[in-house]
Amino acid sequence: MKHISISKKNGLKIIFIFWMIYFLFDIIVNGLSNLEVNRTFFHAKSIFTYTIYIVLLLTILFNYFIIAPKFLKSINWKNIFISLFLSFTFFILIRFVIEQFLTNYLFDIVNYHPKTGVLFYIFDNFHYASFVVFCSFFLWIVIDLIQTHELNQQIEREKSKAEIQFLKAQLNPHFLFNTLNNIYSLVQFKPELALKGIEDLSSIMRFTTYETNKDQIEIEKEIDYIQQYLALEKLRFGEQFFVEYETNIKNKHQHIYPYIISxxxxxxxxxxxxxxxxxxxxxxxxxxSEFCRVEVKNKINVNQKDSTTGIGLDNLRKRLDFYFVNNYVLELKSDENMFNVELKFPVNEQN
Known part of the structure; x- marks a missing residue:
């Protein structure tokens, strides 16, 4: 998922920043301790003052990339115990290799006396390892929770986009059914006007095929679609077609989401x-410049028996929820005779 902001690479950066903060803090504490005993700030007691930082960094990386992903995806007491055991064991072993073998081979010195008991060595290293072990696991858990949350958000976005495409696919067949009925009526009763109807239908199909698949379109294109749709209906009903259509659009190039007015x-x-x-x-x-307002009033057809009544408006509401969340108004009002729809949505937030 490209939209995940905390990737493994970014997680590595966070770990490095954490280690640097720990390193600088420890340097400052040691430096202040040196000043108290009249030493220079950066006075180092031995090479082991610095080898411990290597051990700590390796432990953090080991926990973050190996132990935590394997055992802490599902947190329970068994996995927690195994994680802690492996982490402390790794710290003790890697420190033993570096400070008892590697430094002995390179510089002929060791950190712990050769006669140091095993139990004392283990107990003493628990003290040095505890802070980094617990902090590294805590960092991984927090980062993993953020990644999981972002992944869930990305999935929801993709799911919503897929749902919008599905709703658009539902709208196009519904439109085809109506317009083909209109063409059929024209061919049968007014063949001289059939050519005009086919021309309008071609323009309308071009809109539903290409424009509705875009994220946004100029409002002029949706208005053209509406005018062609009305023209096609008028050809069907002739002189018995009574529709009062008014527009007041200041900027015909204003972008809107397609197919929410039609x-x-x-x-x-x-x-x-x-x-x-x-x-x-x-x-x-x-x-x-701020809102688009649409109002449609019609007399209710009491003889309408179409069982699909309301599907278009239900789909529209779902799409409005996706596009604007709660920042829109869609009011449906009806009485015994009239049905009134009012829609208001912002036009600037989309761009």
Whole structure:
């Protein structure tokens, strides 16, 4: 996952920073101790003052990349005991190799007297190892929790994107069903207007095929789609098509998410009454520098028996939840005769 911010590489940087802080802190403490006994700040007692830092760093790396991933993915008392046992054992062995064998071979000196007892050596090294062992495991657990949280967020984002694509796929067949019915009506009853209908359908299909798959489009393209959709419906109903359509758009190049205005119009034409001149379908689209507002009113078709009523609006609400979370308004109002939809969403947050 490319979006994970704490990768293994970044985790290694965190470990190195931790070790450097520990190193500098220990240098400062030793330096202050030297000053108290009238020594220079950087006076070193022996080479073993510095070999211990190598041992500590190796232990941190061993814990982070080997022990913790293997045993602490599932935390229980058994895994904790094994992790601590292996970590302390590694520290003791690696320190023994470096300070009893390597320094003896290179400089003919050792840190512990050759006659030092095994139990005393182990007990004394527990003291030196404890802080780094527990801190290294704590670092790994914190980093792993952050990585897991980020991974879950990435999965949710991918899941949401997949759901949006699925919802769009549901919308296109629904649209095809309506427009093909319109073309069928034109061919059968008004063949002279069929060519115009096919031209509009071609433009509409171009929009649903290419534009709805984009993250954002210019609002002008969605408005063109709506106008072509209305033109196709008007060819179907002829003089009995009563729709009042108004737009007030200050910037026709303003980008919006595709296909979030059109479903409101499609829903009104599909489930409303278009033949009543006294109660026409009213569509108003207003866009300024901050918000887009859409209001659609239609007379309820009491004879509508379509069992798919509401699917388009339900899908639209899910997409709005994904795009804007709670920063939008979608109000559905109905009485015995009229159905009213009001949508308001921000236009600046998307860019």
């Amino acid at each position: 479903p409101l119009i499609e829903n009104a034409l599909k489930h409303g009454v278009v033949k009543d001149s006294n109660q026409p379908i009213k569509i108003n689209i207003d866009l300024d």
